[in-house]
Amino acid sequence: MSINWYPGHMHKAQKEIKKRLPEVDMFIEVLDARIPYSSENPMLADIRGDKPCIKILNKTDLADEALTKEWQQYLEQKQNTKTLALNLHQTNKSEQIISLCKKLVPSKGTKISPITCLITGIPNVGKSTLINILAGRSIAKTGNEPAVTQTQQRIDLGNNVILFDTPGLLWPKVENQDSGYRLAVTGAIKDTAIEYDDIAYYAAKHFMEKNIDKLCEQYSLEEKPRHETEFFEFIGKKRGALVSGGKVDINRISAIFIHDIRSGVLGPFTLETPTQIEVEITNTAKRIAKKLEHKAERKKQFKSKR
Secondary structure, three states, rough: OOOOOOOHHHHHHHHHHHHHHHHEEEEEEEOOOOOOOOOOHHHHOOOHOOOOEEEEEEEEHHOHHHHHHHHHHHHHOOOEEEEEOOOOOOOOHHHHHHHHHHHHOOOOOOOOOOOEEEEEEOOOOOOOHHHHHHHHHOOOOOOOOOOOOOEEEEEEEOOOOEEEEEEOOOOOOOOOOHHHHHHHHOOOOOHHHOOOOHHHHHHHHHHHHHHHHHHHHHHOOOOOOHHHHHHHHHHHHHOEEEOOOHOEOOOHHHHHHHHHHHOOOOOOOOOHHHHHHHHHHHHHHHHHHHHHHHHHHHHHHHHHHH
16 A cells, blocks of 8 residues: 655654654654554664654553554564553553653653653554643643644653653555555644545454454454455445445445544454564565666666667
């Protein structure tokens, strides 16, 4: 899936992050626990270098608990990286985050030398809500759609910790096509930039493979659908999502299905596992290498004709 949504303020934010880097002691990256890899900004590792990072796996109430623990173990294999699993109803976790900051940067954290953190995360991951919890007051603007925060903010959290907020960041190109779908399914991308039926079919395939009984129970299906099209035909007729001639309105039923997923109607789920991602990383690298090889060959042929 191709993502064509990279607003100008996101490009500007990346430049500002790099400019502010010398005064930043560590990073806090907020991830979506349902898609820990796909919601992880691949550019951040290059930007932060060897500076410590806390990766917050947020929205754990919507994710598979066992897989969240598996992801924590996987992510903490990276140097100077710690994880914390939470959902935004757990306001008591704020002290844990501050404590982790002080453990990762033990040489600072005093009035004279406070710890400076830069917090980042993809759109709609809950970063602004987390900042308000950490600060103990409403500072960051929150919203139920991507791209709410568009400027950087400097926030004094107390406890000798300073936080720099950034807009929700995507990166110019999502190379892993499955990651593009997962970002869309969970709501990280504005709905105006995607096709509901496209991502709905992707999501339906996942749920039919992983938990088709849950789908049948939720939508009161008397028989198991054999494929995604049949699934949408079944639930479209049950929900009355029809157009003239009694045909199912695929766009409408797709939107209903995606809303059900995002709101937790289908229960907690995680769309990717560490093992699965390792395979996808390898396959993506091969695809990119092949594409570059083909491009180089075409360039060579073009030069030989001149």
